[in-house]
Amino acid sequence: MTIPHDQLRGLIDHARWFGGKGREWTLAGVRRVGELPDAPDGLHVTIDLAEIAYDDGTTDYYQLPLALYAEPQDRLSHALVGEWDDEDHGYAYVYDALHDRESMALWLAAFAAHGVDPARHHDVRGELMFHRLPGHDLDIEAHSTLFSGEQSNSSVAFGEDALMKVFRKVTPGVNPDIAIHQVLTEAGSTHVAALYGWLDLVDDDADGTNSTIQLAMLQQFLRTASDGWDLALASVRNLFAEADLHADEVGGDFAGEAARLGTALAEVHADLAEHFPVEQRGADAASALADAMAGRLDAALDVVPDLAPYADSLRATFGRLRELDGIDVQQVHGDLHLGQTLRTVKGWKIVDFEGEPAKPLAERLLPDSVWRDVAGMIRSFDYAPRVVAMTAGGVDIGGEAEQRAYRASEWAARNRAAFLEAYTAALGTALDGAAGTLLDAYLADKVVYEAVYEARNRPGWLSIPLAALEESS
Ligand SMILES: Nc1ncnc2c1ncn2[C@@H]1O[C@H](COP(=O)(O)OP(=O)(O)O)[C@@H](O)[C@H]1O
Ligand SMILES: O=P(O)(O)O[C@H]1O[C@H](CO)[C@@H](O[C@H]2O[C@H](CO)[C@@H](O)[C@H](O)[C@H]2O)[C@H](O)[C@H]1O
DSSP states (O other), rough: OOHHHHHHHHHHOTTTTTTTTTTTEEEEEHHHHHHSOOOOOOEEEEOOOEEEEEEESEEEEEEHHHEEEEOOOGGGGGGGEEEETTTTTTEEEEEEEEEEEHHHHHHHHHHHHSSOOOOGGGGGSSSEEEEOOOOOOOTOOOOEEEEEEOOSSSSETTTEEEEEEEEEOOOOBBBBHHHHHHHHTTTTTTSSEEEEEEEEEEEEOTSSSSEEHHHHHHHEOTOOOOOHHHHHHHHHHHHEEEEEEEEGSTOEEEEEEEHHHHHHHHHHHHHHHHOOOOOEEEEHHHHHHHHHHHHHHHHHHHGGGGGGGGGHHHHHHHHHHTTOOOEBBBBBOOOOOOEEHHHHHHHHEEEETTOOOSOHHHHSOOOOOOHHHHHHHHHHHHHHHHHHHHHOOSSSOOOOHHHHHHHHHHHHHHHHHHHHHHHHHHOOOOOOOHHHHHHHHHHHHHHHHHHHHHHHHHHGGGGGHHHHHHOOO
């Protein structure tokens, strides 16, 4: 019997990493693409690809690492996907392998055994290829722990040594997260976690050609790092707790960190400009970009009708971009926000160079303007105080909500200014007319993207981008 679709549908539908929420879809097929070598008796660790067909005719593929046990595993009851008569391995109790230390140990061992020697890149099934960069000995005794956060992919830490990110939505081609981490690691950048390795699926197409799907990456685990988003929220809470003090007078002021983030981003942009193509594009590129942004707005209006009152003003912002003589483009992060930054004792690190999860992979490695990343961070400086203000709750005694809104704006403006000043100073650029127009357009495009993202993933937070639009209208 092949894999029963109804059991997998439940897994996919409820997963945080499933990007098709809010759309009509069917599970069109499930294909086994790999199996990890050296599993003990009674266990098979497989990788399947689920084909999701949407009612608009488009298709996505999601990676499902599974653990097929001959016997039920009580310790994994929380990760049970179902039980069925597996085509390859007979009757099996099937679990999400990322929750299972036995299965993850096999993944790590495969990186250790097959990754470094090109002659041994191939796994026993001949489709999975484990790669490693030299310079780090993996701790193969380390136990795995699955991250529980809000993620588009799934991350598993191995002790204090390594972090493996398993890409969920996969597509043939180069994954920017791997490509960019490889370049920045080899360039000695101090602002990323070093890349240790990655896993490819070499897929034989029906016409006999090969295409590679990148399934996972393994990197340095920044175990003691603090998430930039959490640090920002803590700083806002400090400010809100001191009703009569300003941001610069409160202990947890974030402006120094915002400035250091600006410098870190500038250094990453400089490294990316050195190692990936840089182009100066003409007026056509500016107008094409404006059209793309306006197109995204039109599509967003169908999903979030609440955007309608702001549509004219947003279109005017994109219209100013259309008038520019040209734009400079290079490799950028593509989806930067505070949740993609980690504060370590050695400074800020930037993570997750995969770009915007909603975009096709091929588009995400295309050069873009650095102002896209700058806008992403600035939107995050706007989000953090609004989230704290929104969740502060309680009865509004004596205009507390109004006071909090005022202080939220103060926090956002202070950190935006510190970040921008440090960023432009480090690169020797200025936020002149054209750059200002670009930044405004990217800010508008991001707020539209956020409205759709929140409507689909966190409807309770849709008010955040809408409030930002209201404030600037
Ligand atoms: N090298 C690392 N060490 C420690 N934590 C990390 C590392 N890379 C990412 N993280 C944390 O893991 C979480 C998910 O990482 P991310 O790359 O953003 O995944 P996704 O692509 O699923 O969004 C984030 O909260 C991030 O702070
Ligand atoms: O981290 P991802 O690449 O999956 O990015 C997506 O999810 C983000 C939320 O986790 C989302 O970011 C938005 O919410 C953040 C707070 O949770 C906020 O700091 C960002 O400014 C805001 O855009 C991101 O847009 C989305 O692509």
